[in-house]
Amino acid sequence: MPSDSLESLQDLFTHELRDLYDAENQLVKALPAMSRAAQSPELKRAFDTPLRETKEQVRRIEQVFRGLGEKPSGKSCKAMQGLVAEAKELLEEDAEPAVLDAALIVAAQKVEHYEIAGYGSVCTFGRILGYDDAVETLKQTMDEEERTDELLTQIAMELNIEAETTEGSSQSDSSREMTDRPMTRTTVGSRGRSRTSSTSNRGGSSNRSSNRNGATKKQGSRRSSRARSTAQTR
Ligand code: FE
Ligand code: FE
Numbered sequence: 001m002p003s004d005s006l007e008s009l010q011d012l013f014t015h016e017l018r019d020l021y022d023a024e025n026q027l028v029k030a031l032p033a034m035s036r037a038a039q040s041p042e043l044k045r046a047f048d049t050p051l052r053e054t055k056e057q058v059r060r061i062e063q064v065f066r067g068l069g070e071k072p073s074g075k076s077c078k079a080m081q082g083l084v085a086e087a088k089e090l091l092e093e094d095a096e097p098a099v100l101d102a103a104l105i106v107a108a109q110k111v112e113h114y115e116i117a118g119y120g121s122v123c124t125f126g127r128i129l130g131y132d133d134a135v136e137t138l139k140q141t142m143d144e145e146e147r148t149d150e151l152l153t154q155i156a157m158e159l160n161i162e163a164e165t166t167e168g169s170s171q172s173d174s175s176r177e178m179t180d181r182p183m184t185r186t187t188v189g190s191r192g193r194s195r196t197s198s199t200s201n202r203g204g205s206s207n208r209s210s211n212r213n214g215a216t217k218k219q220g221s222r223r224s225s226r227a228r229s230t231a232q233t234r
């Protein structure tokens with residue numbers, strides 16, 4: 001196991017990169033199941049493209065470590081273990097297909113936001129430390145994560161409405177497991193502006209705080225406009 005003491009920003013840079021490396025490797029294993037579970041062809045594609053990208057993202061981190069003369073292995077990302085475990089739990093639910101799709105989007109966006117926070121930070125650290133090539137490489141991944149997040153938001157705008165229709169019709173079916181109204185409202189929330197706008201603010205501020213640590217000004221302004229669209233309002 002590589003020495004993991006955090007005595008310098010350099011240590012933190014490699015520590016966070018190792019975390020991302022493990023996180024991406026976990027995703028390579030987890031994404032196929034999410035794709036299989038997705039009902040909407042559009043959503044399936046939204047999992048298949050990131051799967052291809054994720055393999056490349058793993059390779060990019062290896063490339064960065066080669067440049068540093070170090071190895072990327074040796075850390076396990078517990079946060080990603082938790083996010084993947086939660087996604088797996090969803091797959092075991094007896095869910096309406098449209099509601100499950102909406103739930104998969106939530107799970108995927110939690111993953112994307114975790115990665116965006118991590119990549120934003122390592123890009124900032126790398127820039128301060130003068131690793132311009134590494135930053136260029138990592139920025140490519142950051143851009144992919146942001147695009148995926150935006151795409152998921154777009155898909156959610158359609159699928160959440162379907163999920164809400166499903167909820168309405170299953171309501172007359174009396175009791176269905178996944179029609180827990182408060183949960184569906186909050187998670188799926190494509191109607192009810194005031195409710196979703198508070199969700200939106202929360203998503204936005206978490207993005208902004210990751211910006212503070214994690215991105216250039218240019219990325220920051222892009223990201224906060226994305227943050228507004230991220231929380232599936234409109
Ligand atoms: Fe990734
Ligand atoms: Fe982690």
